[in-house]
Amino acid sequence: MPDEAPPMAALIEGRLDRLGLSPEEASRQAGLPADFLERLAAGRVPPPRGQKLVKLAEVLATSVSYLVGLDPDTPPPPEVLEEEQGSLGLLAGDEEALLRAYRRLEMPQKAAVVLVVRSMAGPEPEPDAVPAKRVARRPA
Template identity: 80%
Template sequence: MAERIESRLDRLGLEPAEAAKQAGLPADFLDRLRAGRPPPRGQKLVALAEVLATSVSYLVGLDPDVAPPPDVLEEDQATLGLLAGDEEALLRAYRRLDLPTRAAVVLIARRLAGPEPEAGAVRQVGKGRR
């Protein structure tokens, strides 16, 4: 990814620190990326692609005409401590699946969960039939 970012920076005449500032990333994000740190995800990745006038697909090494995998657009919630332990375990396992299997898992989970509650409705848990 670092090479693709550098290529876009050169083409646009942007300094890495300026691009980082515009995308809401640390000024040394490119050095961090080269050192093996994980690339930006979610909205920061989208913002970086916008600053570099390219697509997220291109930045992650895919054909620019192919949609990026959903996981690169998701925020990394586990690192923010927003997920319970079982949710983190499920997410880690999910991320190891190929895209068709992920789609099947999501379909199964949605069917098992039933219809989505209407906006503003409060779902009661543990109030089953007796």
């Protein structure tokens, strides 16, 4: 059973219709695989982020904010402009799984998850509070 299409897919489809672009051509112009928008609409890939999202917005002659479901004149949330670290192989397996699940959430759910995780993790240490390394001294 395929996942549910993200809201972004419907917004992209509307822009494609308005511009007379095929999903394949828009994907290619944005530097994405030719079948990316089809897979996005089927809920088989997460929405693009970072420069891929910026480029897709340019190809569709709209704003990143519009594509993520916000007022087009509002600045986009910083997290959608961050590059996907998981695709760079920088995350452990459990972190990657958590990130994939997080990406399937809507913005209000994401905000709630962040609040819960921050409260569970406790306060972040102050930069000056990092313990100094102990150096073993040799007897003279």
